[in-house]
Amino acid sequence: MSRAYKVVLAIGLAASLAACTSSRFYTPNTVNLPTMSQKGEGALSGATFFGSNSGWEAQASYSPAQHVGLMVNYFSLNYKGSIAGTSGGFFPFPPPPQTNFEGRMRFGEAGLGLYRHAGKNREYLLSLFGAAGQGHAHNLYIEPDVPLKEATWTFWRYSLQPGVRLQHRRLSFGASFRFSYVQYTTGRIDARIPRLELDRVEMLEAQSPMMFWEVLWTVGYHFRPITVSLNTTGVALGKKSLNDLNLASNHVSLMATLNLHELKKEKQSRGKRKKK
Amino acid sequence: MKKILRLGLPFFAALLLLAACKQKADFEYYYYEPEDYALLSQYLNLPSKPDNYLTKLPKHLEAQGLFARAVDQDKAILGRVLFYDKNLSKDGKVNCASCHRQEIAFSDDKPVSRGVFDRVGTRNSIALGSVLNFAAYYGTDLFGPSGIPFFWDNRAGTASQQNLATMANPLEMDMGHNDIVNAVRTQPYYAPLFRMAYGDETVTVQRVSESIANFINAIGSFRSKFDREAERTIGNDTWSNRERLDFAGFTAAENRGKRIYLDNCASCHSPVQGRPMKMYANNGLDATTTDQGVGGITKNPFEMGMFKVPLLRNIALTAPYMHDGRFATLEEVIDHYSTGIKAHPNLSMELRSGNQPRRFNFTAQQKSDLIAFLHTLTDEELLKDKRFSNPFK
Numbered sequence: 001m002s003r004a005y006k007v008v009l010a011i012g013l014a015a016s017l018a019a020c021t022s023s024r025f026y027t028p029n030t031v032n033l034p035t036m037s038q039k040g041e042g043a044l045s046g047a048t049f050f051g052s053n054s055g056w057e058a059q060a061s062y063s064p065a066q067h068v069g070l071m072v073n074y075f076s077l078n079y080k081g082s083i084a085g086t087s088g089g090f091f092p093f094p095p096p097p098q099t100n101f102e103g104r105m106r107f108g109e110a111g112l113g114l115y116r117h118a119g120k121n122r123e124y125l126l127s128l129f130g131a132a133g134q135g136h137a138h139n140l141y142i143e144p145d146v147p148l149k150e151a152t153w154t155f156w157r158y159s160l161q162p163g164v165r166l167q168h169r170r171l172s173f174g175a176s177f178r179f180s181y182v183q184y185t186t187g188r189i190d191a192r193i194p195r196l197e198l199d200r201v202e203m204l205e206a207q208s209p210m211m212f213w214e215v216l217w218t219v220g221y222h223f224r225p226i227t228v229s230l231n232t233t234g235v236a237l238g239k240k241s242l243n244d245l246n247l248a249s250n251h252v253s254l255m256a257t258l259n260l261h262e263l264k265k266e267k268q269s270r271g272k273r274k275k276k
Numbered sequence: 277m278k279k280i281l282r283l284g285l286p287f288f289a290a291l292l293l294l295a296a297c298k299q300k301a302d303f304e305y306y307y308y309e310p311e312d313y314a315l316l317s318q319y320l321n322l323p324s325k326p327d328n329y330l331t332k333l334p335k336h337l338e339a340q341g342l343f344a345r346a347v348d349q350d351k352a353i354l355g356r357v358l359f360y361d362k363n364l365s366k367d368g369k370v371n372c373a374s375c376h377r378q379e380i381a382f383s384d385d386k387p388v389s390r391g392v393f394d395r396v397g398t399r400n401s402i403a404l405g406s407v408l409n410f411a412a413y414y415g416t417d418l419f420g421p422s423g424i425p426f427f428w429d430n431r432a433g434t435a436s437q438q439n440l441a442t443m444a445n446p447l448e449m450d451m452g453h454n455d456i457v458n459a460v461r462t463q464p465y466y467a468p469l470f471r472m473a474y475g476d477e478t479v480t481v482q483r484v485s486e487s488i489a490n491f492i493n494a495i496g497s498f499r500s501k502f503d504r505e506a507e508r509t510i511g512n513d514t515w516s517n518r519e520r521l522d523f524a525g526f527t528a529a530e531n532r533g534k535r536i537y538l539d540n541c542a543s544c545h546s547p548v549q550g551r552p553m554k555m556y557a558n559n560g561l562d563a564t565t566t567d568q569g570v571g572g573i574t575k576n577p578f579e580m581g582m583f584k585v586p587l588l589r590n591i592a593l594t595a596p597y598m599h600d601g602r603f604a605t606l607e608e609v610i611d612h613y614s615t616g617i618k619a620h621p622n623l624s625m626e627l628r629s630g631n632q633p634r635r636f637n638f639t640a641q642q643k644s645d646l647i648a649f650l651h652t653l654t655d656e657e658l659l660k661d662k663r664f665s666n667p668f669k
Contacts, residue, residue, distance in 0.1 A: 097346065146475070153303065187303035195330045195349060201303065208301040 023249040024103050024139055025204050026155070026182060028233045029057060029075035030253045031216035033163045033174045034115055034127050035227070036063040040261065047231070047255035053079040055104075057253060069115050071129060075107040083197055099194045100142040109133020109157065125165040132158050141193045151201060153187030155208070163216070172227065176216040184208035200245055207245070212236065225262030229255045312468035319465045320667045326353060327663040329494040331409050334507040337498060339514045340550045344409045347494045350473040355491025357469060358484060360666045363459045364443065366450040367392045372439075372488070373666060375448070379659050381405030381590035382495065387601025391448040398447070398567075399428055400601035403594040405658050406587045408549065409496030410435065413587075428583050428599040429569045430556055435489035440481065453481040460484060495664055497589045497655040501525070505652075506548055519547045526652065533649025536642055540613070543626050544585050549653060552585040557624040559583075560617035560633050561598060569599070571622075581622050590658070592651045606647050614638040 035043050042062035049055060055077040063069045080102040111131025118124040134156050141149040163176030189201055213236045220229030234250040305325045308316065316322055329352040331344030358364060359372045375389040376382040383403035390396055407413040425432060432438035443449045443456060451459065460466050460479045467477045474483055505523035520538060522531045538547055544559075546552050556570045558581045565571070571580030583599050597603040603612065617623070617633035627634050638646065658664070 153301075183299055184301035184303075185299065187301065189303055189305045191305040191307040191325050192350070195328055198305075199328070205301040205303045209299070 023245070024079055024101065024105070024137065025200070025245050026135075026235070027053075027077055027079075027105060027249045028178075028180075028214045028235055028251050029073055029107055029109075030059070030231045030233050030251065030255065031161055031163065031176045031178050031214065032059045032061060032071045032073050032111075032129075033161075033165055033176050033216060033218060034061050034063075034069050034071065034113070034125070034129070035165065035172075035257065035259060036061060036069055036115065036261075037117060037122075037125060039063050039066045042260045043257050044260065045255050045257040047253035049251070049253050053077060057255070059255075063115070067114055067116055069113050069127065069129065071111045071113070071131065073107075073109050073111075073131075073133070075105075075135075077105045077107075079103055079105075083194060099197075101139055101197075102142065103137060103139035105135060105137040107133060107135035107157075109159075111159075113161075123167050125167070127161075127163045127165075129161050129163070130159065131161070132156070141190075141197070149190040149193045151187070151189040151193055151197075153184055153189070153201075153204075155182055155184045157182050167222075170222045172218075172220040172222060172229070174216070174218040174220070178214040178216065178233075179211070180214055181209060181211050203245055220257075225259045225265075227257040227259065229257065231255055308468065308472070312471075316465050316468055319463075319669060320357060321669055322353065322357075322667055326350070329353075329490070329663065331412070331494065331496055331498075333409060333412060333496075333498050334503050335512050336503070336506045336510040336514060336519075336548050337408055337412075337550050339510075339512045340548070342408065342412045342550055344412045344494075344496065347411060348473070348490050351487040351490040352494050353491075354466075354469040354473045355487035355489070356664070357465070357667055358460070358488050359491055360668055361459075361463070363463060364449060364451060364456060365392050366455070370449055372442070375401040376404050378405075378661075378664055378666075380593045381497065381655070381658060382664075383590075383594040385595065387596045389448070391445070392450045395447045397445075399599050400596060402428065402584075402586065403590060404492060404495050405497045405655070406589045406591070406594065407496065408498045408587070408589065409494075411493035412496070413551065425555075425584075429573050430584055431573045435492050436482075436485040439488045439492070440485045443485075456481055456484055491664075495658075497658045499657045500589065500653050500655040502549065502652040503655075510548065514548070527648065529645045529648040530652055532642075533645035533647070534652075536638070536646050537649050540636060541588075544624070545588050549587055549589050552587060554585050554624070556582045556584050557626075558620050558622045559613075560620055560623045560627055561602070561612070563618040563620055565620070567599065578622060581620055588650060589653050590655055592654050593659075606650060607643070610638060610643050610646055614643065 030047060032045075040063060042060065045057075045059040047057040047059075055075070057073070057075050059071065059073045061069055061071040080100065082098045082100045084098055109131045110133065111129045113127055113129025115125060115127040118126055134154065136154050137152060139151045141151070157180055159178050159180045161176050161178040163174060165172055165174040184204060187201070187205065189198070191198060214233055215236055216231060216233045218229050218231040220227045230252070232250060232252045307324060307326050313324060326349050329347045329349045331347075333343050337343075362368050362371045364371060370392050375384040375391075377384065381403045382405045384401035387400060388397045389399070389401045404410065426435070426438040432441055443451045457479050466479065470477045470479065470483070473487060505525045506519065508525070509521055509523050510518040520535070523534070526534065542553070544552060544554050544557055556579070562581070565581040568580050570582040571577065592606065595604055595606070597606070597609050603609045614636045617627050617635070619633045623633060
């Protein structure tokens, strides 16, 4: 088995083991930590994740000028599960009735930022990006014999993300703290969804706008022109009221990044080789 | 580097500005159809968003296995309207709230209650606000007829049985099953409420009583001064007699009164006002049986003259006292326990010394301390709680 295979296998294993808890109220998208190192460089990434929550992400970044970067991110998440209608229910009392829910969240954002290299061999890439984006969630609550109940809401997120990436041979490591300001704007909620859920939605409404940190860790393996990486982005919350909402979600994604400039170079060098 | 700043700074400034225009979320909740709500609003003050009838009890009560179980909010809303509807009585003047008034913890200030046509009942109304929470306390949804039973003589097993009995009682509302169904059918505001609760407009006596039961099951008293202090001091630990510790927020008199209560009364009435320690007892009101009470139902000679041991929540509001309302004030009650206990043959052990009725012989100081303590059991929030108030315009 080649080394590359082992690494991919390890990443795959890690991805399947990683606990991925997502929240129907807010789940962070994977932080887009830039890889460009000079003007004209860019990357396209796609990610997917599995389990009771599934979905995909697409990210793009490009540097139109030296030290300046642009990015666009899209996040599509499907989730399902069941929730208790009321609290309580320990022995010998019957468990509270459960309601199944199913939902999807879509989120898109665009950002602009700065980057530069550091370190003796330019092995560090420092970046600072700001972004704004909108998310929309659509939830269905499913109980036998009664009509479906719906709840939808929309939020805006403004964020600032300082990040650092370290390239070591074929491996890369990265970390970023994304400071997020999340503002729920509108929502339409059937007030007959399970009462505890309605309480949570009301709490969400009351807590908005909220601010928190999100932390990204990423490990990647590079085979030109593609980087395969395992990313986890988690919400680091301080406020207990937000914890009650289970906003402290953790999102793990397995991502493939196509480095456009390397693709170009690859073609060029292949062309050169052919000529020879 | 300068170029970076020139480009970057205005962008981050703009981002900050965007974020700074703090906007509150504005969610829209829908429940009634607009035309239904318009109709309801002609007769009733109901919020457009349903009230929350779920209850979370404080720790010192949950630790005893008491917790409020599911109440169907749609049925409870219908139940609230039925509870306050005078059309449900023979003379159109009496509703449940006539004898269960919210401002006095859902009790009645008359020794024995008056029903339709001013007919005089036989017993004192029981304060629905005397228990921590109806569903948690009686648990009738779960145990059925073997839960803690209703009424002074424990004759009803479930809240539905109870309220049907009350409506049918000629001394109370005097409405047979058909009368109830007809009375409900003729009121225009019930159609939308039944649709919300049951999916269709069919009125049956079972639905009426189930809805009232859901409303009653949500009523509860657990936000008194006593509860606030008990949650702080006892918390989850109900095993190490922490209720005997002085409560920091109590006055000296209240703490002294609490000790007297724990020593002399808690063995029947419950140390933390959770479940009574005894289901029913004779507390020596009379030397001979005047009202058979539980014995009248069970026909057991050893249960003659025994009555439900009531919880004492909101007791300062629910005068007069005892099943026949014989005592007008708490002072009279304490005097009874102090020196007035009679040697009824079924007098409870706790109130005997040997063969003689026990004499607590409280001093004046002890009496006023005990009364100070009983006042900490009042739950002001329940009295003003909009969810349980009269919805009629």
